[in-house]
Amino acid sequence: MNRAVMAFAVLVLDSELSSAAPQELTRCVAGQQVIDKEGRSGVIVADDNKLCQVKYADGQIYDWIFWNLRPRAPAAEPAVVTPDASVPDRTGTPPSTTAPPALTILRPSSSRTLVYRADRRGHFSLTATVNGAPTRFVVDTGASLVALTLDDARAAGIGRSELIFNQVTQTANGRVRFASVMLREVRVEQLSIENVPAAVIENLDQSLLGMSFLKRLKSFEMREGALTISW
Known part of the structure; x- marks a missing residue:
């Protein structure tokens, strides 16, 4: 060749x-x-x-x-072994034609899971700490970033003088200005995520736990009035 x-x-x-x-x-x-x-x-x-x-x-x-x-790659077809009729069965017992039962292995549920119930309005609210400061959030999968009110940003050690409101976003209440920040840590009970991109939004009355935090989780699920997060 x-x-x-x-x-x-x-x-x-x-x-x-x-x-x-x-x-x-x-x-x-x-x-x-x-x-x-x-x-x-x-x-x-x-x-x-x-x-x-x-x-x-x-x-x-x-x-x-x-x-x-x-x-997931399709499972390979198992090889079929046909008994050789030319080799006698010395035990006198006919070969079994029944396949062994399939073995199902279930992984144990992880302890790294938190579950929250929805409130009367169907919203999921939880208390987290932002840079060590307790902050009340509403979970919002439609928000691309974690969003903080001015008061919550101040409590987290982000002063008004550090904020540059040079960006604009569209909300249900119209166009608003916001300042981009990086949060040192967002902690929810024993779950801790560092270096979380966020926005401080003018005239925001409720901080939002958005996708810049949620997408760092292993998984999250909203189902039947319960929010389950795993990491």
Whole structure:
């Protein structure tokens, strides 16, 4: 075999190996079998923007950002071994044709999980600490950033003189100005996330726990009046 043919064969083999490697998802597709970052297999049952709702064998459903999932390769067909009729069974016992029962392994539930109940309006409220200061939040998956009121920012050690309100965003109450900040730490009970991008918004009357915090979690789920977060 000449060098050109050998080089082409190596190129084809490398291409086949690359295409066989599992890739991260580019979007959520209901019905697709996937594997999460923890190595658990499940199936996407619904999607909400960039969030894939994945159902597992134990019936639990968790929300995942799509780039934390990869497609599950189809299971290989098991090899079928046919007994050789030319070899006698010395025990006199006919070979069994019953396959052994499938083994199901359920992962134990993680202790790194918090659950909150919705209030009468259907909102999820919780108390966190921002840079060590207690702060009351409403969870808002529609907010791309954690948003702080001026008072909550001041309590977290962010002075008005440090804020530059040079950006504008659209809210339900119209266009408002905000200042970008980086929070040293946001802690919810035993869960702690550092270096969280946030916005301090003028005339905001309630701080919001947005996606710059939520997307750093392993998963979160809003279902049947309960918010479950895991990390």
